[in-house]
Amino acid sequence: MTTKSERLLALLGVALLLGTLLAACGSTGSNTANSGNEQSIAGLQPVSLGPGEKLQAVATTNIVGDVVRNVGGDRIALVTLMNTGVDPHTFVPTPSDTAAVHDAHVVFANGAGLEAHLQELLESAGGNAAEVHVSQGIEFLPPPGDAGQEPGSEDLDSHEEEDADPHVWFSVPNVIQWTRNIEHTLVALDPGNAGYYADNARAYIGELEALDAWIQEQVDTIPEAHRKLVTNHPVFGYFADRYGLEQLGAVYPISPSSSPSAQEVAALQETIQQYDVPAVFTEDTVNPRLAQQVANDTGIELVPLYTGSLGGPGSGAESYVELMRYDVTAIVEALQ
Numbered sequence: 001m002t003t004k005s006e007r008l009l010a011l012l013g014v015a016l017l018l019g020t021l022l023a024a025c026g027s028t029g030s031n032t033a034n035s036g037n038e039q040s041i042a043g044l045q046p047v048s049l050g051p052g053e054k055l056q057a058v059a060t061t062n063i064v065g066d067v068v069r070n071v072g073g074d075r076i077a078l079v080t081l082m083n084t085g086v087d088p089h090t091f092v093p094t095p096s097d098t099a100a101v102h103d104a105h106v107v108f109a110n111g112a113g114l115e116a117h118l119q120e121l122l123e124s125a126g127g128n129a130a131e132v133h134v135s136q137g138i139e140f141l142p143p144p145g146d147a148g149q150e151p152g153s154e155d156l157d158s159h160e161e162e163d164a165d166p167h168v169w170f171s172v173p174n175v176i177q178w179t180r181n182i183e184h185t186l187v188a189l190d191p192g193n194a195g196y197y198a199d200n201a202r203a204y205i206g207e208l209e210a211l212d213a214w215i216q217e218q219v220d221t222i223p224e225a226h227r228k229l230v231t232n233h234p235v236f237g238y239f240a241d242r243y244g245l246e247q248l249g250a251v252y253p254i255s256p257s258s259s260p261s262a263q264e265v266a267a268l269q270e271t272i273q274q275y276d277v278p279a280v281f282t283e284d285t286v287n288p289r290l291a292q293q294v295a296n297d298t299g300i301e302l303v304p305l306y307t308g309s310l311g312g313p314g315s316g317a318e319s320y321v322e323l324m325r326y327d328v329t330a331i332v333e334a335l336q
């Protein structure tokens with residue numbers, strides 16, 4: 001590291017410290033997120049918007065962004081940080097992301113430890129954005145990799161998760177909870193548009209309820225003995241729990257950011273053979289090299305899904321609802 005960049009870092013440190021001090025002195029309202037802590041929606045106060053000025057919102061993942069857009073419509077100005085194909089576990093914010101967060105009234109994050117660099121981003125951005133985790137109020141499942149472990153036997157610091165499985169969006173009722181949280185946040189910050197946000201939320205929840213019922217019908221067509229999932233990383237805890245499948249194993253047993261051992265890969269291959277699993281499901285945000293190798297070695301099919309990110313134009317997974325329909329269709333086909 002050069003002396004120049006060290007000096008810059010030191011300056012940045014001073015700026016951060018000053019920002020924190022100023023925030024501490026100036027925070028009379030309850031909307032400041034400078035402490036880097038998640039905000040309870042009940043404590044949010046209206047922001048003052050000039051004539052024609054829209055509420056400035058930031059969403060971290062593009063799946064969260066899609067749900068925020070469904071509620072906020074054209075009455076909010078929305079910036080989504082992660083482009084399609086970006087893995088939320090390993091997303092590193094850019095200076096323009098920091099600027100968007102600085103200027104925002106509210107930042108919507110998945111939470112539950114999904115966005116590894118979220119706190120750094122909020123702290124370095126400064127500003128007065130309320131930090132709202134859309135997953136608040138959801139009953140979390142234990143983090144991936146915890147199943148079958150003795151309590152305390154796993155070093156939680158060895159991966160980026162907190163104490164929850166963050167992949168909540170694979171159970172539709174959880175996204176209905178997101179929708180309510182987003183609606184209540186927008187209504188609290190921008191009460192002038194309360195009726196608009198409530199109408200949008202109601203219509204979208206109707207769509208989600210139909211999606212939830214459709215998924216269950218689809219899964220119910222899979223022969224019971226085949227309702228077993230092997231994935232690239234364990235994204236389907238909530239999906240399995242909600243719709244009656246079993247998440248048997250994953251190529252990356254904890255998170256795509258930590259590689260499996262040779263023994264773990266061997267154990268997975270044994271499981272695939274033991275249960276006669278026909279496919280391993282991969283995802284567009286993580287290199288499928290290792291999954292391909294497992295599929296080749298066991299002679300099973302590799303089936304690509306969309307998991308942590310929406311698909312790009314023409315993918316058929318350009319919204320949350322489309323993503324779920326795409327994945328469920330592919331899963332049902334592969335497991336028949």
Ligand SMILES: [Zn+2]
Pocket residue numbers: 089167233234235255308
């Ligand atoms: Zn994940």
